[in-house]
Amino acid sequence: MASLGRASHKPERPRPLSSPSSASLTSPLRNSGGGVAQPPPHSVRNKTSASSNSRRSVTPTSRTPRSLPLDYDQESERVRVAVRIRPKNAEDLSDVDHADCVELQPEVLFDEVLTESASQKRVYEAVAKPVVESVLDGYNGTVMAYGQTGTGKTYTLGRMGKDDASERGIMVRALEDILAATSASDTIEVSYLQLYMESIQDLLAPEKTNIPIVEDAKTGEVSVPGAEIVKIRKLDHFLKLMQLGEANRHAANTKMNTESSRSHAILMVYIRRSANEEEETNQETGMAAGRQGHHVLTIRKSKLLIVDLAGSERIGKSGSEGHVLEEAKFINLSLTSLGKCINALAENSPHIPIRDSKLTRLLRDSFGGSARTSLIITIGPSSRHHAETASTVMFGQRAMKVVNTVKLKEEFDYESLCRKLETQVDYLSADVDRQQRLRENETNELKKFLKEFENSSAEAEKKFAVRAELLQKENTHLTSKIKEMLQELDNQKEENKVLIDEVVRLATSLKDIKCLGEDNNRLEHDLNDAMNDLKHQKDQNLILCDKVARLEMNSQNDKQKQLEDSAYQRILAVTTQMYEEKIADLTKKIQEENAHNSSAEEEIEKMKKQVADCHRLLEESQVENSKYRKALADTTKMYEERIESLNQRVEDERVHAGELKEELNSTKNLLREHQNSSKVGAEKEMGELRIRLQEVHQLHEATTDELRLLHIQNKNLESEKAILKNELFAVRLTLQEEEKRRKEAETELIHLIKGVPESEDGFEVNKEKAPYVNENITKSSALRIGLQKIVSLLESEDLDVQTHAVKVVANLAAEGINQERIVQEGGLDALLKLVKSSQNATILRVASGAIANLAMNEMNQGLITNRGGAKLLATAASRTDDPQTLRMVAGAIANLCGNEKLHTVLKEDGSIRALLGMTRLGNTEVVAQVARGLANFSKCESRRIMKGHWSGRSLLMEDGGLSWLVANLKMASALTRRHLELAICHLAQNEDNARDFINCGGVKELIEISNESSREDIRSLAKKTLRLSSLFRGGE
Secondary structure, three states: OEEEOOOOOOOOOOOOOOOHHHOOOOOOEEOOOOOEEOOOOOOOOOOOOHHHHOOOOOOOOOOOOOOOOOOOOOOOOEOEEEEEEOOOOHHHHHOOOOOEOEEEOOOOOOOEEEOOOOOHHHHHHHHHHHHHHHHHOOEOEEEEEEEEOOOOHHHHHHOOOOOOHHHOOHHHHHHHHHHHHOOOOOEEEEEEEEEEOOEEEEOOOOOOOOOOOEEOOOOOOEEOOOOOOEEOOOHHHHHHHHHHHHHHOOEEOOOOOOOEEOOEEEEEEEEEEEOOHHHHHHHHHHHHHHHOOOOOOEEEEEEEEEEEOOOEOOHHHHOOOOHHHHHHHHHHHHHHHHHHHHHHHHOOOOOOOHHHOHHHHHOOOOOOOOOEEEEEEEEOOEHHHHHHHHHHHHHHHHHOOOEOOOOEOEEEOHHHHHHHHHHHHHHHHHHHHHHHHHHHHHHHHHHHHHHHHHHHHHHHHHHHHHHHHHHHHHHHHHHHHHHHHHHHHHHHHHHHHHHHHHHHHHHHHHHHHHHHHHHHHHHHHHHHHHHHHHHHOOOOOHHHHHHHHHHHHHHHHHHHHHHHHHHHHHHHHHHHHHHHHHHHHHHHHHHHHHHHHHHHHHHHHHHHHHHHHHHHHHHHOOOOOHHHHHHHHHHHHHHHHHHHHHHHHHHHHHHHHHHHHHHHHHHHHHHHHOOOHHHHHHHHHHHHHHHHHHHHHHHHHHHHHHHHHHHHHHHHHHHHHHHHHHHHHHHHHHHHHHHHHHHHHHHHHHHHHHOOOOOOOOOEOOOOOOOOEOOOOOHHHHHHHOHHHHHHHHHOOOHHHHHHHHHHHHHHOOOHHHHHHHHHOOHHHHHHHHHHHOOOHHHHHHHHHHHHHHOOOHHHHHHHHHOOHHHHHHHHHHOOOOHHHHHHHHHHHHHHHOOHHHHHHHHHOOHHHHHHHHHHHOOHHHHHHHHHHHHHHHHHHHHHHHHOOOOOOOOOOOOOHHHHHHHHOOOOOHHHHHHHHHHHHHHHOOHHHHHHHHHHOHHHHHHHHHHHOOOHHHHHHHHHHHHHOHHHHHHO
């Protein structure tokens, strides 16, 4: 007889025995002769130190380990093993030939021994609860059940306890504690897998088979990225998922167990929590230098594995045969591989055969890894299975020697930081786009302004040319007038010469008067002679006396006259001197006036030259600012006013010259009349002439200042014109650079497309999941051109460029990393626009394929339907008969059918009707895509019904979907037939579709699928559907 108990040589403090279920047990083995064969005691390997084996993660976000509690178990790092004894069943009680092979002993060999009376709650608290608490603290954990078939592994782990909550197994209790200990900000996700005949299958999504295992090359962590991951918030939701998984798990009836599990079930629970604020505060001092105020939250990512291993069995006892025998071979093979790995770890072997089985690869972290592992081994009490019980006990003892290095999975929440940064980048990108649009608007406005300026400049040049011509005519006229004035001045000079001649004549007259005086003297001398003669001729008669008297009177009169003549000579001399001075002054003033006139002529010549220079500069300029048109008009008006004022001044000078002539005439009259008043009048007139000459001089200076000001304004206009020239040149350079970049982008795109093989579609459609991928377009080439430029070329007017661009976008959309950027850059809108409006068959086909690639992403599926993409695809299918185009459109709609949230929209937009209508040509590839779409639709609809989100008759029934499936089931290829069979099975799970199945012969096809399908999982699904439906059982 075998016995179970705790090892007496265990180097840990003793634990009190509180109940029979936790009492110390020993496990001796009963041999065939009835004697007792005691297995050698197995000592538990002690840890050298807590610091050497209990390590934190070596990631950059690791923190100093927190202090351990006082009751911290020094052996918590090794695998904890508990044994549970199944109560006797009816077979054990009826077997009187075999006694019990298990008895209690005081010696201790296991961590926990749970007898027949141990409750499910006690089992959970002893085996799984410490692991669950560790997982909540951020460590990975594993709870696994191992034992012979029929010893209660599935009952211990997977019992759901619908009717009695006390019977709930470890899985349900663990999720109940996890949900209770987490908050709304924490994330809990589960996956439920089965390892069936060395093939990993998803119990929540049974169509996912042969899922690959991925190992991180850096950290060595094992993941199953293809598995269905469901977020959990409520326990009821988890129970429904468990019910779904158990329904999809493979089971068979053997001699040892009526519901024998034929696969290993693995429940994966992913927990993502924020670290406690107290711990962050304690560690803030050591990490302040590294964080530098970035306030990044610390998160803990942990994973809990609950593994329900299939029971080991001996073929002779189980009576397995046929397919069940093959299942048993794979089960025993995987369990043998697990035993080899545990033996190697227990013996510290340098080589661990991890890769011998997918089971050992999945449990790589559980044994010898970084997870905290608890193993429960289940045994039966009957000695009939003595060998299996002994093997199970030895497996548990070897597992206790395996030591794991527990690591805290703690890191910074870079995802939230990345989301914030992405939001900032989006905001900055929008701001940059807004600034770019503003610059483009400013450039357009500047171009418009420059165009208007050129037009106004040309118009102003024409006006200025006309005005300059008029000014030139006016200048010519003024020149002629000035010449006339100069001629008049010459005439005045001649008149002055005549006056000088008059003065000379007057001087000659004075000389004649002097001669007359001399004559008078001579006459006086003669008179004296005559008086002397009269004295001698006293005898002359009285007549002679009278004559002498008269002569005396004449002589007296002559003296008086001589006195008057001398006075007159003095007056004449003074008058002559005055007029000589006046004439000299007039001559000097006339000379000054001539000099001023010559300087005025020079200024006029300068002004003409400046006008000519301005005209030449205006002719050379190409642009001029419109705001200076008014200044130009004012300047022209000012020139006109100045010219008019000059004309007026010339006219005044002409009048003034006439007045001078009149004054000269009056002077002549005064000279003739010998009046003293002439001097006063001449001085007055000279004063007025001086005043007028001063006014002319002041006017000349004002004109010179105004010309100087005009010259400065002209320089300012020239400088502003040069600035505008530079700005226009810079704008032209910018436009040239943009045009050059656009041409380079088009050229490089053409070179890039030359590297793409010219095929019918440019890419191929995978029959399973339709990834429209062409590996000839590399990511680096696309990034070199720029995704934004490639998307912009979708609107090119060049048909070849547009075709090449849509091919590049379609191939880039096949990679998930590019899809988000394509949508952000407007690629989805451009593709939908091409599908709507393009008349080119190639563009329509490739654009539909690109949309199909984007429709692989759930977020993009919502965007496509929200923007009318489903309706556009349905319309495109109705207006083309090209098989390849229909294949692309069908693939896109099939991908959209995989989103259960879009079923109503697809129905309303006519996409389901269009999908069925595409089979009108009978093309096998199109039919395959249609079958895939119906399978996706029916699968998601079945899932919605199981979750309680949908009820009623299937949406596919109204458009004749079931009739089409039944009609094409036997004519389709193997791959297409698999999709058709899955669609029929999922539609049959909806009891509201039962009448339709009976009316169209679907029940018969369902029966044939359950018997003749090439795939075991589809046959099982069909059988399960027939078994659960009372209507189908009646039809069967």
